[in-house]
Amino acid sequence: MTTSNKTIRTCLRGHQYQKSSDCPTCPICEQERKPEQGFLAVLSAPARRALEHNGITSLEQLATYSEKEILQFHGMGPASLPKLRAALQDNGLSFKN
């Protein structure tokens, strides 16, 4: 039995998209969400994994750590620190002292 009743849906932000499942996720919002993690995108893969591994996926979370603590993460290199510092500064944040 096939169920192919695709419906046009409109998400909370007004995007229209076709979905056949009950999945409420809007693909356009989904795509737009990625650049928000821009500070992770500028990092090397090991450094990014190091942060994600420690539950850091936002600058607010990053700001609760000191530079010293961040450097102790496995995979995090000193080259990533200036990028992180700049990303924090852009958002009015800084590393913990």
Ligand SMILES: [Zn+2]
């Ligand atoms: Zn949307």
